[in-house]
Amino acid sequence: MGTITDTFNQESPDAKIVVRDINRVFHLKRTKTEGAREFIALKDINLEVQKGEFLVLVGPSGCGKSTLLDILAGLAQPTSGAVYIDGKQVSGPALDRGIVLQGYALFPWRTVRQNVEFGLEIKKVAKVERKAISDHFISLVGLDGFADRYPHELSGGMKQRVAIARALAYDPDVLLMDEPFAAVDAQTRESLQDELLRIWEETKKTIVFVTHSIEEAAFLGDRVAVLTANPGTLREIVKIDLPRPRHNSDIRSSAEFGWVRHKIWELLQNHQPEIRVPADSRPVADIISPSAAL
Numbered sequence: 001m002g003t004i005t006d007t008f009n010q011e012s013p014d015a016k017i018v019v020r021d022i023n024r025v026f027h028l029k030r031t032k033t034e035g036a037r038e039f040i041a042l043k044d045i046n047l048e049v050q051k052g053e054f055l056v057l058v059g060p061s062g063c064g065k066s067t068l069l070d071i072l073a074g075l076a077q078p079t080s081g082a083v084y085i086d087g088k089q090v091s092g093p094a095l096d097r098g099i100v101l102q103g104y105a106l107f108p109w110r111t112v113r114q115n116v117e118f119g120l121e122i123k124k125v126a127k128v129e130r131k132a133i134s135d136h137f138i139s140l141v142g143l144d145g146f147a148d149r150y151p152h153e154l155s156g157g158m159k160q161r162v163a164i165a166r167a168l169a170y171d172p173d174v175l176l177m178d179e180p181f182a183a184v185d186a187q188t189r190e191s192l193q194d195e196l197l198r199i200w201e202e203t204k205k206t207i208v209f210v211t212h213s214i215e216e217a218a219f220l221g222d223r224v225a226v227l228t229a230n231p232g233t234l235r236e237i238v239k240i241d242l243p244r245p246r247h248n249s250d251i252r253s254s255a256e257f258g259w260v261r262h263k264i265w266e267l268l269q270n271h272q273p274e275i276r277v278p279a280d281s282r283p284v285a286d287i288i289s290p291s292a293a294l
């Protein structure tokens with residue numbers, strides 16, 4: 001019997017997700033000024049995500065981050081190439097993958113608890129067990145006392161916590177997150193990032209996280225995959241060697257963090273990264289303008 005490695009050239013035996021030669025082409029309709037044409041949204045994407053790894057995807061608007069995440073989720077099919085999770089080709093959505101999207105996507109007619117229990121109902125978990133599980137995850141995301149509230153009675157940050165609890169509750173191995181914190185204010189965003197890292201350390205999920213924010217990518221990721229647009233290609237994967245645990249630390253203000261952020265920023269500027277020693281001795285974090293966060 002052939003091994004997984006034989007089948008699709010998996011490089012690492014610990015890979016949870018293997019993305020092989022993914023291309024995604026959209027067929028654009030004819031307009032008044034242009035004939036029908038093809039648009040290459042993703043070109044030759046190859047990637048492996050290790051078990052328990054936190055991988056972040058960054059790139060300019062339109063580079064295909066959401067398209068790639070949808071393919072990982074099984075919500076969209078690649079034009080060519082394939083995704084394998086635990087050696088099995090992804091052919092559609094499944095409960096081994098939890099998805100958290102921007103804009104919460106909660107069911108407005110369900111309470112917090114009913115939202116969190118949704119996947120468990122699909123799995124036909126018994127009511128008593130469902131309650132124990134939802135209690136655990138509602139508490140894990142810091143929403144004790146809010147189980148009976150409806151989404152419209154919650155703040156944006158709280159809704160996002162419910163979405164995370166809902167995705168975690170049915171115990172997927174992989175969590176796919178598409179700009180989950182984009183709609184909340186800066187302070188809430190930092191506390192949700194802290195919360196997510198704490199939960200990740202506790203649950204050991206494999207996470208693929210899409211963001212526009214260099215700061216967020218550097219803070220969260222074990223590695224950051226930088227994509228470029230037109231066509232969407234994988235430019236480079238940056239390994240983030242910042243120490244963990246990072247949550248509830250002041251790592252964001254360290255010089256090392258500034259260097260990491262700068263490196264990702266340079267890659268996004270579409271020229272080769274180079275480590276420049278600043279003329280003065282201030283930490284790079286103090287020199288880079290805030291606009292480095294896209």
Ligand SMILES: Nc1ncnc2c1ncn2[C@@H]1O[C@H](COP(=O)(O)OP(=O)(O)OP(=O)(O)O)[C@@H](O)[C@H]1O
Binds near residue numbers: 028068
């Ligand atoms: N159904 C579609 N038909 C045609 N083109 C599409 C379709 N869906 C996406 N695209 C194009 O594919 C490219 C990638 O889109 P995608 O949403 O994946 O980018 P993104 O990196 O997530 O962007 P953003 O950061 O702005 O959310 C874009 O240029 C988009 O216009």
